[in-house]
Amino acid sequence: MSDRIVGMQPVDVRFPTSRELDGSDAMNPAPDYSAAYVTLSTGDGHSGQAFAFTIGRGNEVVVEAIRALEAGVVGTPVDELLGDMGEFSRRLLYDSQLRWLGPEKGVMHMAIGAVVNAAWDLRARIEGRPLWRALSDLEPAALVDLVDFRHLRDVLDADEALDLLQRAAPTRVERAERLLAEGVPAYATSPGWLGYSDDKLARLCAEAVTDGFDLVKLKVGGSVDDDVRRCRIAREVIGPGRRLAVDANQVWGVDDAVDWIRRLAEFDLFWVEEPTSPDDVMGHAAIRSAVAPVPIATGEHVQNRIVFKQLMALGGVDVVQIDAARVAGVNENVAIILLAAKFGLPVCPHAGGVGLCEMVQHLSMFDYVALGGDLDARVVEHVGHLHEHFVDPVALTHGRYLAPAAPGFSTLMRPGSIDAHRWPDGAVWAGEGP
Amino acid sequence: MSDRIVGMQPVDVRFPTSRELDGSDAMNPAPDYSAAYVTLSTGDGHSGQAFAFTIGRGNEVVVEAIRALEAGVVGTPVDELLGDMGEFSRRLLYDSQLRWLGPEKGVMHMAIGAVVNAAWDLRARIEGRPLWRALSDLEPAALVDLVDFRHLRDVLDADEALDLLQRAAPTRVERAERLLAEGVPAYATSPGWLGYSDDKLARLCAEAVTDGFDLVKLKVGGSVDDDVRRCRIAREVIGPGRRLAVDANQVWGVDDAVDWIRRLAEFDLFWVEEPTSPDDVMGHAAIRSAVAPVPIATGEHVQNRIVFKQLMALGGVDVVQIDAARVAGVNENVAIILLAAKFGLPVCPHAGGVGLCEMVQHLSMFDYVALGGDLDARVVEHVGHLHEHFVDPVALTHGRYLAPAAPGFSTLMRPGSIDAHRWPDGAVWAGEGP
Numbered sequence: 019m020s021d022r023i024v025g026m027q028p029v030d031v032r033f034p035t036s037r038e039l040d041g042s043d044a045m046n047p048a049p050d051y052s053a054a055y056v057t058l059s060t061g062d063g064h065s066g067q068a069f070a071f072t073i074g075r076g077n078e079v080v081v082e083a084i085r086a087l088e089a090g091v092v093g094t095p096v097d098e099l100l101g102d103m104g105e106f107s108r109r110l111l112y113d114s115q116l117r118w119l120g121p122e123k124g125v126m127h128m129a130i131g132a133v134v135n136a137a138w139d140l141r142a143r144i145e146g147r148p149l150w151r152a153l154s155d156l157e158p159a160a161l162v163d164l165v166d167f168r169h170l171r172d173v174l175d176a177d178e179a180l181d182l183l184q185r186a187a188p189t190r191v192e193r194a195e196r197l198l199a200e201g202v203p204a205y206a207t208s209p210g211w212l213g214y215s216d217d218k219l220a221r222l223c224a225e226a227v228t229d230g231f232d233l234v235k236l237k238v239g240g241s242v243d244d245d246v247r248r249c250r251i252a253r254e255v256i257g258p259g260r261r262l263a264v265d266a267n268q269v270w271g272v273d274d275a276v277d278w279i280r281r282l283a284e285f286d287l288f289w290v291e292e293p294t295s296p297d298d299v300m301g302h303a304a305i306r307s308a309v310a311p312v313p314i315a316t317g318e319h320v321q322n323r324i325v326f327k328q329l330m331a332l333g334g335v336d337v338v339q340i341d342a343a344r345v346a347g348v349n350e351n352v353a354i355i356l357l358a359a360k361f362g363l364p365v366c367p368h369a370g371g372v373g374l375c376e377m378v379q380h381l382s383m384f385d386y387v388a389l390g391g392d393l394d395a396r397v398v399e400h401v402g403h404l405h406e407h408f409v410d411p412v413a414l415t416h417g418r419y420l421a422p423a424a425p426g427f428s429t430l431m432r433p434g435s436i437d438a439h440r441w442p443d444g445a446v447w448a449g450e451g452p
Numbered sequence: 453m454s455d456r457i458v459g460m461q462p463v464d465v466r467f468p469t470s471r472e473l474d475g476s477d478a479m480n481p482a483p484d485y486s487a488a489y490v491t492l493s494t495g496d497g498h499s500g501q502a503f504a505f506t507i508g509r510g511n512e513v514v515v516e517a518i519r520a521l522e523a524g525v526v527g528t529p530v531d532e533l534l535g536d537m538g539e540f541s542r543r544l545l546y547d548s549q550l551r552w553l554g555p556e557k558g559v560m561h562m563a564i565g566a567v568v569n570a571a572w573d574l575r576a577r578i579e580g581r582p583l584w585r586a587l588s589d590l591e592p593a594a595l596v597d598l599v600d601f602r603h604l605r606d607v608l609d610a611d612e613a614l615d616l617l618q619r620a621a622p623t624r625v626e627r628a629e630r631l632l633a634e635g636v637p638a639y640a641t642s643p644g645w646l647g648y649s650d651d652k653l654a655r656l657c658a659e660a661v662t663d664g665f666d667l668v669k670l671k672v673g674g675s676v677d678d679d680v681r682r683c684r685i686a687r688e689v690i691g692p693g694r695r696l697a698v699d700a701n702q703v704w705g706v707d708d709a710v711d712w713i714r715r716l717a718e719f720d721l722f723w724v725e726e727p728t729s730p731d732d733v734m735g736h737a738a739i740r741s742a743v744a745p746v747p748i749a750t751g752e753h754v755q756n757r758i759v760f761k762q763l764m765a766l767g768g769v770d771v772v773q774i775d776a777a778r779v780a781g782v783n784e785n786v787a788i789i790l791l792a793a794k795f796g797l798p799v800c801p802h803a804g805g806v807g808l809c810e811m812v813q814h815l816s817m818f819d820y821v822a823l824g825g826d827l828d829a830r831v832v833e834h835v836g837h838l839h840e841h842f843v844d845p846v847a848l849t850h851g852r853y854l855a856p857a858a859p860g861f862s863t864l865m866r867p868g869s870i871d872a873h874r875w876p877d878g879a880v881w882a883g884e885g886p
Contacts, residue, residue, distance in 0.1 A: 073552045079517045115483060122731070
């Protein structure tokens with residue numbers, strides 16, 4: 019008898035990052051980086067892990083949403099689940115009663131993403147390969163089968179996606195070799211949190227340069243005068259030869275965004291990130307047009323491939339920022355990467371939080387190997403927090419992510435970290451529970 | 453000392469509607485209409501009720517999301533909460549940690565909607581007036597204060613919204629009188645569920661005509677040949693002088709939608725509803741342009757005012773279908789109604805489910821009294837199920853909703869109904885619990 023999924027166990031893990039204002043920005047002044055973490059277990063003793071990322075309160079809601087998916091997963095033969103990941107993803111997305119809670123957005127979608135990603139981790143572990151390699155070795159037709167094209171076909175259909183992948187297939191091997199030798203470029207967000215003092219900003223920018231980062235990002239959107247001062251400090255420290263990006267975390271309306279970006283344009287911005295609501299495709303297009311040639315980046319809060327489709331097709335975005343843990347997992351990110359390839363836009367993933375760097379590096383590496391293009395046009399966010407809680411943490415050298423070699427999706431959290439940070443009963447939260 | 457909110461109690465209530473295929477459509481074959489129902493209680497013994505609507509599994513996730521809002525509500529002075537409902541709504545929407553779970557979409561947004569609507573029910577009960585009247589009597593400036601314009605200003609700002617309301621203010625009294633005399637027109641969805649036989653369809657269409665309905669809606673999108681046959685039956689029964697609409701519940705991509713609608717156009721459709729993903733503003737605009745002059749309707753799954761803004765501004769919709777329980781409550785629906793008024797589009801609310809008719813009738817009546825226009829251009833969905841569970845059920849006569857007279861938002865469910873349908877321990881669910 020074939021092996022089956024015998025368990026799907028979520029756990030609420032939270033890190034008290036708000037105590038130091040790590041991660042503070044104009045929309046999110048005091049986050050506690052958290053994971054709605056899930057383990058899929060098989061009868062033969064294999065397991066796969068992944069998580070949705072949240073910033074504290076409400077993490078328990080995502081945990082509850084993961085529980086709601088259990089009936090569709092536990093009991094499934096492992097071969098059936100892992101052998102057709104497109105079908106598995108669609109089964110979760112099209113449970114008609116659960117679909118009502120989105121559709122394909124918010125808490126339920128993040129929970130589906132965690133479960134789909136845990137299944138990918140399980141598959142890569144069983145195959146004994148890192149996820150980026152497991153994905154990159156799939157035939158173009160198998161990659162196309164991962165994607166739900168139902169609401170994409172007016173812009174990208176399966177045939178065109180297949181063609182994009184097939185054209186890049188013959189040169190995959192040489193790109194994988196280059197990736198193993200060079201890694202992918204990272205950029206540094208740690209210096210620029212909104213809650214940091216000017217001195218700390220300057221010191222951390224200098225450290226980023228020392229560490230080999232070529233691009234530093236600052237949070238903006240609190241006060242334009244403060245932002246001008248902080249951009250000036252950062253630009254002076256990193257010098258004219260390195261790149262500076264800013265991130266407004268959605269706080270502006272269209273007109274505010276245009277005015278603010280014009281004030282900051284003197285600092286030669288590499289991109290302006292999340293200038294307005296992630297739901298506002300039309301607003302992004304209007305802003306981008308008004309501030310051209312300042313590039314616009316967005317995506318970490320874009321709910322699904324359908325909104326990404328429109329952002330690209332309507333000219334709302336220059337830089338596509340996928341997130342490993344907001345959309346419905348690897349499958350939907352493959353769809354978004356294919357859309358970006360069609361439009362010739364660079365995919366520069368959002369990361370940070372807890373474990374987002376660990377996951378998303380694999381997707382960026384898959385993107386390079388499977389679709390080609392300029393290796394250095396992909397710049398993956400890096401934040402230096404919380405990596406110590408993972409069994410296979412990211413490895414950076416000279417501002418580049420090195421390709422992971424360990425099997426899986428780099429999602430396995432240390433048991434001791436889970437125990438200590440479990441909400442509300444972990445030792446870190448003693449006395450702060452509900 | 454002023455009275456305070458002393459309790460916010462959610463309960464998971466589910467009705468086993470899937471046993472009869474009531475409510476079946478192309479995307480939702482077997483729904484169990486459910487409510488994540490919440491009661492706000494004050495120290496002085498007042499209470500307000502409202503709910504998010506779901507179709508079964510996952511209702512417990514919305515209940516958990518309502519619990520996550522409790523800390524921001526319980527303990528608030530009642531005067532402070534009810535005296536500035538704009539601020540109360542913003543406080544819930546901009547809790548930065550919870551906002552990450554949307555932002556402003558999906559489970560968390562529906563939960564906020566339930567709590568905001570419960571507060572409106574409480575306020576109207578304390579005032580001793582039906583909600584439509586309480587809202588319609590507010591000064592234009594007070595109505596504008598309810599709305600969060602942050603991500604709307606490029607299309608509608610507070611000044612223009614104020615102007616729309618002020619222009620209609622002098623004639624409010626005469627419209628309220630006409631509303632009390634005539635009610636608002638309803639349309640009938642009960643005949644057309646996808647799971648019903650042709651005979652049942654024909655019989656229920658005939659009954660709808662007898663009951664005075666001028667517009668009947670059929671679910672479509674399973675098979676185009678079936679849909680042609682079912683539209684022919686419905687058109688023959690209701691005759692050429694009445695109106696026929698169809699609803700695809702999002703199953704089509706853009707090209708499918710265009711082909712399918714062209715096949716059905718011979719039946720003189722009053723609108724085609726949800727032709728594609730509610731997230732696809734661009735897709736709606738493309739479909740609408742390709743099938744003109746067939747009108748396109750959407751909105752029941754549109755996540756928030758920002759997507760409605762784009763649907764209207766980019767020409768994706770002819771008929772705006774608000775839902776009382778998907779967006780962030782009365783406040784956000786006031787924003788959407790103001791947007792529709794700016795574009796001169798009729799607001800024809802989605803209803804049905806459990807309790808949606810009870811709630812949304814108030815919003816349609818507010819729309820007419822506060823903003824004017826053609827009374828009969830507003831057609832409110834009506835489905836004949838589950839009204840018996842409410843203390844103040846809708847009252848229809850000759851196919852029109854009569855204006856409610858009882859205080860509140862008509863959201864109070866009978867205690868016996870809650871007890872019997874409570875998931876998983878109510879008598880109706882005996883033996884079917886998890």
